[in-house]
Amino acid sequence: MFDWDLLSILLPALAAGILVISTHVVLGRQVLKRGIIFIDLAIAQVAALGAIFAHTNHDLEHLPYVNFWMPALFALAGAAVIAWLSQRMRDELEAVIGCFYVLAAVAAMLLLANDPHGAEMLKQLMSGQILWVSWSQLVIPAIVSIAVLSLVVLRPSILDGMGFYLLFAIVITLSVELVGVYLVFSTLILPALAVNKYVGRGKLAIAYGVGLIGYIAGLLASAIWDLPSGAAIVATLAVSAVSFRFLLKRSDQLDLAAKNAPN
Secondary structure (H helix, E strand, O other): OOOHHHHHHHHHHHHHHHHHHHHHHHHHHHHHHHOOOOHHHHHHHHHHHHHHHHHHOOOOOOOOOHHHHHHHHHHHHHHHHHHHHHOOOHHHHHHHHHHHHHHHHHHHHHHOOOOOOHHHHHHHHHHOOHHHOOHHHHHHHHHHHHHHHHHHHHOHHHHOOOHHHHHHHHHHHHHHHHHOHHHHHHHHHHHHHHOOOOOOOOHHHHHHHHHHHHHHHHHHHHHHOOOOHHHHHHHHHHHHHHHHHHHHHHHHHHHHHHHHOOO
């Protein structure tokens, strides 16, 4: 039976999910358009590496907001390298990004090799701790999300140039802290895939709907059946995306049949 006292936990978690969806749906469509599917995993892993570096460096771990600016610096550096490579190794960029991800993951494992809490930190960064997000943690992500969305609305062309990599790095850094690497990837790619072949109207709104349904269902499932929240949301996002993809394909077929039908 659902415990309504969990609302105090679920509401900030849902708010965190909405913030992630708000920017990731837009950026995810651009990722598919550019054909650089694994850039989100790579940048997220590099941001996680920055968080681990701050955690393991005793000279840094006590500095103000180090858990924000150190992952951001790593993510920005990683995005800058990928942006530079995109101009010089375009045909091999996806393979290079995959290598980038693997190297960052291995570096994280090496940094935490002698840390007694290393395995737990890796698990937290990968799967996230969305159920334990507090309202105070959402202030900076909310401000950044509003700023990014405003910039995209006022200047859509920024997504077509090198500015995309800058925005991507900033957004991913905040998202990894909130929901973990797996959910970052899933939120970017699954809603975008759900509407990728749809030729009707309202693609962006539908993609947002896919993400929102996935997060709500996943959070409810994790609360009711005591499941890991990150894994549950990834699973429900996948179900939501596949369901919408099928329904949208069917909708396109019906519209095409209606157009070709004799008067």
